[in-house]
Amino acid sequence: MKAGKLYYHFVENMNDALALNLSFAGNAKYIAGGQSLVPMMNLRLVLNEELIDISQVPDLLKSYSIDDEFFIGAGITHSQIEDGKIEDHTQGYLQYVAQGIAYRAIRNKGTIGGSLVNADPSADWPTAMLALGAKAIIMNQHHERQVPLANFQNGLMQTCLEESDILRGVLIPKLSSNARWSYLKFCHKVGEFAHSIAAIVIDPSLGISNIVLGAAGDKPIFLPNLSAKFSKAFIGNEGFNNELKELLEEDLIQHTTHDKLSYEFNLHQSMIKRAVMGVLQ
Numbered sequence: 412m413k414a415g416k417l418y419y420h421f422v423e424n425m426n427d428a429l430a431l432n433l434s435f436a437g438n439a440k441y442i443a444g445g446q447s448l449v450p451m452m453n454l455r456l457v458l459n460e461e462l463i464d465i466s467q468v469p470d471l472l473k474s475y476s477i478d479d480e481f482f483i484g485a486g487i488t489h490s491q492i493e494d495g496k497i498e499d500h501t502q503g504y505l506q507y508v509a510q511g512i513a514y515r516a517i518r519n520k521g522t523i524g525g526s527l528v529n530a531d532p533s534a535d536w537p538t539a540m541l542a543l544g545a546k547a548i549i550m551n552q553h554h555e556r557q558v559p560l561a562n563f564q565n566g567l568m569q570t571c572l573e574e575s576d577i578l579r580g581v582l583i584p585k586l587s588s589n590a591r592w593s594y595l596k597f598c599h600k601v602g603e604f605a606h607s608i609a610a611i612v613i614d615p616s617l618g619i620s621n622i623v624l625g626a627a628g629d630k631p632i633f634l635p636n637l638s639a640k641f642s643k644a645f646i647g648n649e650g651f652n653n654e655l656k657e658l659l660e661e662d663l664i665q666h667t668t669h670d671k672l673s674y675e676f677n678l679h680q681s682m683i684k685r686a687v688m689g690v691l692q
């Protein structure tokens with residue numbers, strides 16, 4: 412299938428993008444890498460007629476440090492992150508996540524912002540960024556606002572963005588030298604979307620202890636009980652003990668809809684357990 416009738420608009424700055432979008436009163440879509448949007452347009456799952464190309468807007472292509480955080484523009488591609496072309500203060504976490512997304516051709520075009528706004532629960536960046544404790548920087552015509560990733564995605568392919576809002580980028584804490592992370596993705600074939608993702612970022616100096624499960628519901632799932640306990644276990648280096656096992660089960664029962672005896676429950680349980688062991692190694 413092919414997309415319906417379209418009008419393509421190329422913009423060179425944020426103001427033009429925002430103004431143009433507003434002028435189309437809900438019938439416009441931004442396009443960045445087009446790697447999710449174009450397939451959806453071809454399947455006629457997206458029917459907007461006005462396409463606003465923001466891929467070359469300079470504000471979206473920046474990455475820089477601000478004190479103890481660093482910023483990645485929404486238009487930065489997966490392969491730029493994979494190739495170490497941007498500032499990265501996560502001890503290799505971002506690079507590792509990026510190289511596991513789809514195939515190189517998709518990584519060359521697909522952007523971190525497009526992935527977050529697309530809000531596919533099986534995609535990598537939504538889960539990976541939630542585990543990092545990142546914040547989304549969102550712009551409308553009048554002001555800019557910061558939204559913690561925990562409040563950014565509302566559900567399946569739904570975010571807190573209003574119709575013409577632009578995600579300018581993400582603000583990420585600079586991890587300290589004693590931070591540890593683990594990122595595991597289970598898929599049947601390399602380059603596929605995941606059936607389960609386990610993301611862990613622990614940084615005792617910054618008070619970060621985040622364990623997040625992806626591809627297990629309509630949005631990434633933060634596991635609160637295990638996350639809280641794990642920071643202590645990490646310091647004590649006790650391994651995956653019975654207490655952690657029970658907390659994980661409790662979190663999965665409370666925050667997923669899977670039956671305890673189901674394949675999915677056991678898959679997610681194994682993934683988180685393996686990720687925990689990875690951090691403790």
Ligand SMILES: Cc1cc2nc3c(=O)[nH]c(=O)nc-3n(C[C@H](O)[C@H](O)[C@H](O)COP(=O)(O)OP(=O)(O)OC[C@H]3O[C@@H](n4cnc5c(N)ncnc54)[C@H](O)[C@@H]3O)c2cc1C
Pocket residue numbers: 440441442443444445446447448449450465471485486511512513514517520521522523524525526527528529533534535536576577578579602603604605
């Ligand atoms: C075969 C295939 C395999 C894939 N495998 C994976 C995978 O394993 N893991 C994974 O995570 N992803 C995967 N993807 C998705 C890929 O990572 C996309 O690049 C990404 O989801 C979307 O980024 P994009 O820049 O192409 O966004 P686009 O397709 O251009 O846009 C996606 C959505 O975001 C909106 N948007 C884009 N940028 C902004 C912005 N700055 N502000 C506001 N709205 C914006 C658009 O309007 C649109 O609604 C796969 C895609 C394909 C085709």
